[in-house]
């Protein structure tokens with residue numbers, strides 16, 4: 537099969553097309569014939585050599601795919617050959633075939649096109665676990681999400697709105713702000729406004745949950761933007777790994793500062809998130825009230841161009857790689 541390899545870390549041209557045997561599904565796994573793979577920021581870091589795959593994970597990139605079940609591994613019983621699915625992976629998705637543990641494979645919601653389905657797993661698993669399981673966002677509360685037009689952002693806005701929360705989203709251009717608004721958020725252009733002041737102005741007392749992908753000097757400002765008993769959930773450190781914060785403010789607000797990384801979590805955790813997604817999120821996708829936002833799809837051999845697009849930060853929503861059938 538063809539797959540995208542990174543023989544040596546580097547710029548987007550480090551991504552090269554290569555050939556290897558089709559993998560065999562292990563116990564409890566299914567082999568998926570890939571229709572499309574979703575791009576994620578983590579793929580850029582991995583390509584640059586800054587985010588090595590966890591032990592046992594495929595070495596080549598790709599954290600999510602959609603496609604058809606091709607073959608069942610020993611003991612796999614949830615799916616049948618030919619089922620339309622999407623899957624969260626630990627790696628290896630930029631390929632014609634990939635194996636995935638059944639606990640991380642979901643049927644495509646009704647009405648979702650085979651290619652578009654690749655936009656769902658990473659964002660849905662990340663947003664559901666961080667905003668609702670760890671951040672405990674409830675109806676009537678306010679969520680602030682940074683990077684409102686990222687793959688994560690467009691998902692967070694819509695899932696939080698669907699659960700009855702108010703959503704504020706930051707974005708770096710007027711066009712991106714309009715997109716956040718079209719999904720139901722109140723947008724804050726962080727290049728022209730002080731987001732923490734804007735949040736305090738727009739809310740009574742601040743945001744109840746903040747989903748942050750910046751960290752660095754955003755952490756202190758996020759704490760300023762948090763309501764009493766607010767929850768700050770950090771999922772990335774695009775602004776730097778270190779932050780200086782005033783602990784008195786944490787005490788005064790009884791705030792919770794937490795975060796997580798999805799990739800190294802065990803299948804049993806991901807299977808629990810999957811159960812909750814099937815119950816709470818998949819019906820909204822199937823009835824069309826959740827919009828899958830795709831920026832652009834590139835053919836698999838053009839993975840380098842897809843990475844350049846993501847690094848430009850001009851994209852709105854998910855970037856996909858499509859695989860010839």
Ligand SMILES: NC(=O)c1ccc[n+]([C@@H]2O[C@H](COP(=O)([O-])OP(=O)(O)OC[C@H]3O[C@@H](n4cnc5c(N)ncnc54)[C@H](OP(=O)(O)O)[C@@H]3O)[C@@H](O)[C@H]2O)c1
Nearest residue numbers: 576577662683686687688707708749771772796797798849
């Ligand atoms: N912890 C986890 O398990 C986990 C899982 C999945 C993703 N993530 C992280 O979540 C983030 C989004 O992932 P993605 O794949 O959806 O990437 P993406 O589409 O490339 O999004 C990155 C976003 O960051 C925004 N951004 C950059 N600097 C900003 C700033 N100073 N203020 C506000 N927004 C800023 C960009 O928006 P502008 O162009 O508007 O600046 C862009 O929308 C990534 O950092 C990724 O690593 C973490």
